[in-house]
Amino acid sequence: MSAIASTIFYLLFTSFICGRAQTEIKPGSSLSPTTSPTSWPSPSGQFAFGFYRQGTGFAVGIWLLGKKNNTVVWTANRDDDLFSPNAKLQLTTDGRLLVQTEEGEEIAIATTTTSSTSASMLDTGNFVLYSRNSRVIWQSFNYSTDTILVGQQLSSGQQLVSASSMTNHSSGRFRLIMQNDGNLVLYPVNSASLSSDAYWSSNYLGYNYDYLLLNKTGNLFLVDSTGKKADNILYTAKSPFKNNTIYRATLDSDGIFRLYAHSEGGSNSILWSALNDTCKVKDICGFNSYCTSIDHKLPTCHCLPGCDFIDQNDSTLGCRRNFSESECRNGKENAVSYHMFAMESISWGGGNIPFVQKQMPKEECSSTCLEDCNCAAAIYQSGICSKHEFPLKYVSWDMLDNSTAAFLKVGNLSLNYSNGAFETEHPPSNLTTSNESIVKIVYVILGFSLFLCSVIAVVSHLIYKMRVLRYKRLLDIGDLGLNYEDVALRTFSYKELSRATNQFREELGKGSFGAVYKGTLYRGRRVVAVKRLEKLVEEGEREFQAEMRAIGRTHHKNLVHLLGYCSEGSNRLLVYEYMSNGSLSKLLFGDVRHPYWEERVRIALDIARGILYLHEECETPIIHCDIKPQNILMDEFWTAKISDFGLAKLLMPDQTRTFTGIRGTRGYLAPEWQKNTPISVKTDVYSYGIVLLEILCCRRNLELDVLEPDQVLLSCWVYNCFVAGELHKLVLGEDVDKKVLENMVKVALWCIQDEPALRPTMKSVVFMLEGVTEVAIPPFPTDDY
Template sequence: MAAFLIFFLFISTFCLATTTAQQNHPNISLGSSLTPTGNSSTWLSRSGLFAFGFYKQGNGYVVGIFLAGIPQRTLVWIANRDSPNFSSNVSLVLSGDDGRLVLRQTGKRDLPIANPSESISSASMLDSGNFVLYNSKRMVIWQSFDHPTNTLLPGQKLVANQDLISSASETDDSKGIFRLVMQGDGNLVQYPTGIPRVQDAYWTSGTSGSGPNITLNIEDDGHLFLINSSVNIIVNLTIGGYPSDKIINLMKIDVDGIFRLYSIHLDRGNQSIRWESTNNKCDPKGLCGLNGFCTVNDTEVYCKCLPGFDFVDQGNWRSGCERNFTAESCKTKGSDKFAIRHEHYTVWDRDSYDEFDTKTEEDCANACLQDCNCEVAFFKDQRCEKQKLPLRFGKRSTDSNVALVKVGILGSTDSNIALPKSSNKEVRKDILVSGILFFVFGILILSTAVIFVYRNQIWGYTKIPPNIYVKFVEDVAPRTFTFLELEQATNEFKEELGRGAFGTVYKGILPNSQKVVAVKRLERVLATEGEKEFQNEIIVIGKTHHRNLVRLLGYCLDGNRRLLVYEYMSNGSLADILFKQESHPCWDERIRIACDIARGILYLHEECETQIIHCDIKPQNILMDDNRCAKISDFGLSKLLNHDQTRTYTAVRGTRGYVAPEWHRKLPVTVKADVYSFGIVLLEIICCRKSVDWSTSEDQAILEEWAYDCYEAGEIHKLVGDEEVVDMRKLERMIKIAIWCIQDEPTLRPSMKKVLLMLEGTVEIPIPPSPTSFLSAV
């Protein structure tokens, strides 16, 4: 009954608001017209904030709705997206002859801009950004809010089986290559354009099975959520609460395939990103076109071609790639015309026609060379897969997969080429016959598999029971748990994973999803805080998402019992693999781990909404996932800073050996305290030993002192020992970075952004001074 009353009030309020809007906004009468140039190019809303009409873009004009009352115009709705640009010799007419809204072009038929079911009598551009058409009874017969293109404004919704489609580019608002679909099964999903396939989704709200008539909604304060027909919120994508005075919060699917919540300041015209569906710009599938793969350098994304390929359009690296050699048919005998080039650490959409086990990468490459149908092979975990071109949805990854690409051998001087083992041009007849039979058999098996996969996956969503959580969504606010739920999930807190400064961590399995989680039972921390303060901290943690941060899934607040639920890290902590002789990472993996940690700290310092100083960076607080990707934990429990606060004075926090000197000197503590801790951890990663180890000789016991002594004496090889072969230039670079990070004077330490650039080798590293030179000068 209560739900019905809420729904009734909601509908009543909406109808009243609509009626008021119709009465208060200027009327556009029949016979009115617009032209791209001159003083009559738009119809404005009453406040002048929104305009409907012609929008200058490139060498032509677009018909649409845009924010006109700000210095930097923003297009929010586009008409005729299949061919949106028009020349200046057109006019937009609300025809009095037949009651239609059309675009008139000389020598061409009228182009309808809207297709209501009956004749138009008048129109209005509302202050909400909604352009409406009325019949003779002043009833709305068409409105732009019902036909969203790539943007949602407050009060607008995306209903079941509707989608938003990105623009082709920043200067072309025709339909692009990404779409956000509000599916009929209740799931909000992002796909590349085309026929949606379950396996092609690259983001989902995880709400499949939540019922029909689910809609995506946005409110004035940036609250973005999914709601059902009973006005019950299914999931919050953002919690809202963003300023709305002289600010418009809107949602848009961008050219890069990520949909974001923006706040646009009406006085200055500038905009800021409040939330985005993913912070990995390579997640959208198809960003780089066919045979190209996406990679990220710092925060910039760019595309690369497979070896032996060049961009189709050199001025547009998203156009995809094509061979830079002539491919010969299977009628051409001899594998010595081709070679294999290797592309490591990439993942692609798989569509193999042949798979088999093989021990080495070289065997897989040779198999592709001997098979004229093979154009690329993938090798991973002693498994070889042959595939034909084109390749789709490529991106750089930490995955150990190797792409073995067949290229023309003539003129190639690349050292990364695997030549065929044998130059014998004659193929034995029995091998040829066997190969043909094997190929035919493979085609039959592949066809059967395709049919089977298609029949099972096309109905994948409808077979999911409504009461099962499909997955946890990274960008959804943390969910609440009862203490009883977590007690059952952890089998009464039976399996302890570890103890830390904030409490004890237990392994658990959530009953609904069977997802393995880590449950932290807080003991000393936050004990004096009230419920509101605790929930405020949870909100901050829930908004903090990065691939190098351990993700918070939920929390429990039950009296003085406070627990946090995190994603489970199967490979333990960095300390587990760093300080055990049998599990030491190789040199390249150490560099990758250091970069992972740097990216996570950089996000906390500069990129998340609320700046965070971690205060306790150490190997025990750096966890490793299934792929040994490093993720920082316990960041949400450290000191939080507001946007206008850059330093804090507080009691000493952190762990002995990693604490920055300013903690002990009553100096202001800034983000540079984390830089110091990172420098100590970096030395530990380099040397695979603890920062303080009294089991060694006295001159080696304190790692940072020994490291600088070795660097100054030109004996850095002592830090890694003789049993390991490392690149001495890279080792020196890493040591120099660490020494800069552990400078006693905080202002001498680089920012984490500079640290990451130095780790990636993109900036020069000056010779560092002695870390304690500041103390000597005091």
């Protein structure tokens, strides 16, 4: 029997035995974070699946039980919010594995195309869902986080991502990738995965190995498609362990990939490490800092001269300059403001591309960097001077390496710079500013002091006058009643958002009040969408206030989440979560494949639940006023979320209707907009009805390029098909549930009734779509038929 056949037989046999031994977890079973049962154990009791405590909340995952501490080996939705003690994990009666939050929100733990009929926690550490014929339809082994267990594969293109820390299992800063070229490589998460970013690899480039495997004897190796193992096994067990020893290979939070063995007594030992020195891990200390260690243990991060830690409580987040940059004139620095700090044994490798690389004497390398406005540091090696900008990454210190010299530009007026550890270990070397230069500087200062003071006074006055004019313009508009203290959002500076969007370079879309740009925050860890309002008149200010008031205190899984805002001078910007899969309009009417029937049904329910939240569950009811496919965005999991609250109309607690000017988009406007009558939440119901028809048929409400004249107006064609009992014409060639299709068509036709009183509420719409409420036969939607 070949090696791959043996491996497959072992996996199937293990899953079969463990699956039969496990007490079946049946639909309707549930777990609680605080009251028993809190988990479902494996047959041997070595593994468990359920809630575990993380910080102040609870996460759902799998852990290996120990006498003192449990070891988490898998976490579901690891980057989502933690759950409260009142959450409930359940295998529902319709076969879904989900968590129901205290607020009633349902969060999927496993997504399957087929309903499960049972589940099991296996002794391999794998949690599985079964279909009616006992076929595995979902398993945690297919969704690795930071660990692989015995029998689990890390296939080509897959990766492990480290945890943030030993106690926080959200995604961390390092990743292990099984590359398509057969090489297993470690990179920092925020890197381009180039060879210059790698800090460890298996060196099997070009061997076309397909996956990494950990077998039951503790051997860790790469395997190709034929089952052939790599000549150099990453780890081979030197002495046999007992049969009940459990092995795991984990990418730890410090960026090192390690193999562990857990004995029956609960103790664990490290069998193998990809690296023995944590300081060899690139980006372990962040930008503008470097790592030192004693005997390859207890790594310590240090800031480069002229920098301080971004967070004194977490030195791994890197450092930033502790001095202000002076004015640059004619491409040269003001030498009075800086000096060059010379260091040995310090270098920075790939990932820092020099903007100048030239052969010159060592002394000239330092002085030319001091005078260059763009130069923050220089490296001198083998007669070559390389000048770099900040920030510097992958900085390393090697006391045995004296082949390079580093020069760093430091401000003479540092802002409380103190780095005791650095001063002790590396005393300052000679400064390039000599005594003679200092004397000349004093004369220059005395000669031009009066002139400089005059220039500063004039410039300051002009800046003040400009700022007064800009703010006066905004004050004339007024704040329209918005109390910023009531909006729990983060405030951003304009400079911060400009840097996050790379000076507003990548445009995602454009609306009537401005454009939306793609950006990144938190050192590239969070992708966001930044809406920049461009009409700085009353109309644009009202748009900004409407967005803030409508979304600031709303939070629902089917609403785009507003993360923060910028209100600086005349700049008005809003920061939203990034929706990676674009708009529903692109999905329904684009050239790519249309969503499957089940996806369309789910999307229709997502939108209905979002509108229901706006109408009935917010502290202040909100009329969106512009429900259309372009304003429905899809996240990375294809969840539909409502966006663009710029036209939203807020109602007072005792209001049900309000007067306002015509808003929204033609084709989705309710008839009452044209009649100058008060609008209500029923205007959104009408728009939703049109959108629902477009979702069902994957076409726009108005299309001129159709086969038959009666098909031009979608709502008219749908009603005619409904009366004639020919709804199949709407979804030709698709395998759909006819009963569900008829039910949804009737709901849509009720929603687009001409009289608002005849339209259902969004709560009724949700109930009808979910099948809770029967749907009556609708009358003609309008008088135009």
